[in-house]
Amino acid sequence: MRTRRLLLVVAVLFCSVAARPRAVQPPSTRDPIADVFSASNPRDVESVHLSLDLAVDFAAQVLRGSVTHTLWHHTATRQLVLDTNGLDVDAVTADGAAATWSFGAASANGTPLIVDIAPETRSVRIDYRTRPTAAGLHWLTAQQTRGGTMPAVWSENEPDLARTWIPVQDTPAARVTYDAVVHAPAGELALMSAANNPTSATATGIYAFSMPHAVPAYLIALTVARYGFRDMGDRTGVYSEPELLDDAAYEMQFLPEMLHAAERVIGPYPFERYDLVFPPKFTGGMENPELNFISQDAITGNHPAAVAPSGLIAHELSHSWFGDLMTCAQWNDLWLNEGFATYYAKRIEEAMGAAEQADFELFTDRDALDGYLASKPPDRLTVLHRTFAGSERPSFTIIWYQKGEMFLNTLETRMGRARYDAFIARFAQLHPFHWVDDVEFKSLLHDVVFNDPALESSLKIDDWLYGGGMPSNVAPKPSSTIAQRATQQANAFRNGTKAASLDRGGWTDAHVRYFLQLTQDILVPRMSEVDAVFGFSGMKTPPLIWLVAAAKSLDVASRALLDRYLAIGTPGSLAVWNALGQSAAGRTYGTSVFNLVRDAYDANSKKAIAGYLKLPV
DSSP, X not given: XXXXXXXXXXXXXXXXXXXXXXXXXXGGGSOOOOOTTOOOOTTTEEEXXXXXXXXXXXXXXXXXXXXXXXXXXXXXXXXXXXXXXXXXXXXXXXXXXXXXXXXXXOBTTBOOEEEEOOTTOOEEEEEEEXXXXXXXXXXXXXXXXXXXXXXXXEEOOTTTOGGGTSOBOOSTTOEEEEEEEEEOOTTOEEEESSSOOOSSOOSSOEEEEEEEEEEEGGGOOEEEESOEEEEOSSSEEEEEOHHXXXXXXXXXXXXXXXXXXXXXXXXXXXXXXXXXXXXXXOOSEEOOTTEEEEOGGGOOSOOOSSOOOOXXXXXXXXXXXXXXXXXXXXXXXXXXXXXXXXXXXXXXHHHTTOHHHHHHHHHHHHHHHHHHHHTOOOGGGSOSSOOOOTTOOOOOOXXXXXXXXXXXXXXXXXXXXXXXXXXXXXXXXXXXXXXEOHHHHHHHHHHHHTTOHHHHHHHOHHHHHHSSSOOTTOOOOOOOHHHHHHHHHHHHHHTTOOGGGSOOTTOOHHHHHHHHHHHGGGOGGGHHHHHHHHOGGGSSSOOHHHHHHHHHHOOHHHHHHHHHHHTTOOGGGHHHHHHHTTSHHHHHHHHHHHHHHGGGXXXXXXXXXXXXXXXXX
């Protein structure tokens, strides 16, 4: 496997030598730094392909089955070390014969599984079971789904939770192809981050999958639920519970155009399909290749007349290149995944004709980063190339997202877009389905600007990667016509202008949400006035700021709105429950509602809500 990767990179370098006399060394000539969060040994023996055979047991909330690792030896080691965390192992075989195995010492990272092998061992099979407590699997009862008729499960591995449901080399620098057979209950549809997902449930409940592209373990994903599918184009589609499918298809209608825009900006899409799935109770977004996992909260059901491209979806799509195609070698360089995806979300929106929206999102990102840095966090927590100390864990902070984004925005500003785009295209060309790190990034950037020392000096690369705070050469703070217009009207509203007299011509959803953000502290006494103009109470899903204001108001209209919204059971409602918990009247109302709808919420949300309302867990 490593030899084939090296030949591929050599071919790419050969083709590019004619264009430029210098070229960086491909990463295959050196190993990544050791992963402090993994006990596995891919430098010695690499698992290059997984074959999974798993049965889904909703009653016990476990997966049962086996994984077979195909091995590629780099040394004569006689041990295969895999990461596990809370797995029960029943049997281990090597090349079909019983193997000697043991668990290593337990740590915060889990318990390594150590298998005795020979230098010529080609495959190792582990028969195992997960536990209901597996942190990478989220089990839902039928009552916790939107349809309320069948249970569901979905996985979320990042950063290192794949080991809670697969014995695997769980480090982002190690990549595998995989195939899988999943046995699910009749009527449920199984989906994976694979190239051949089904579009309807089978009578047998047996599904076969294949991922032909090497991906890190954290991108192996599974979900099983009562899903329907809607085709959105040649390469795009959406999966959701049937009750949400019409709304999802309507609000994701931009998917084919977004994929084409991304290809114009970044390059050819590196996978077969770009589908979305909306698992019940999933939060945020996850870039699982071929099948991004997206929160149901991304679907409002409001059916706006003009559907704007979603920044969330643009971010997850950008990960197809930055995170999936090439992946940070270790979690200390997570900015190479998240900073890139945050930056390219705006570039994709711009390419779709939504430049005003992209400028606004860049403006608010910079505002949020400036605000965070103004709070004076320790310098060591504000560097892009993070060093972990003691028991620290990877944390998905604003630094890796927005500071990484501002670094790339600064490079683009100072290099010029054409030169910057050529640099990034070459970066992706040199590292297909491989790891990248700060050294590779710096080497290629130096290579691109080596004949322009003044430019290289002006980029302050080390200040960005290894220094705290915001470097002095950061690109000017972006302007936003959306922010300017919404701010003007928010100021007028504060100064007594009636909501009906505000200048709202041509406003988009972004204008409305920013206006609410700027006026949220004075909304409650003027809710009826604002609602008469904006019609929030008549929306299927009003903006979250409005819902929080309703939780503080608790007038008749607000209670009717909250009765309907809180019954959905989304984790996205926690801010509303928190607002209810801030007053005695809110806790009284919230307790009455929670007693009616608590079974719609997942366990973690129930615990949080009980805390807000001061109820026993």
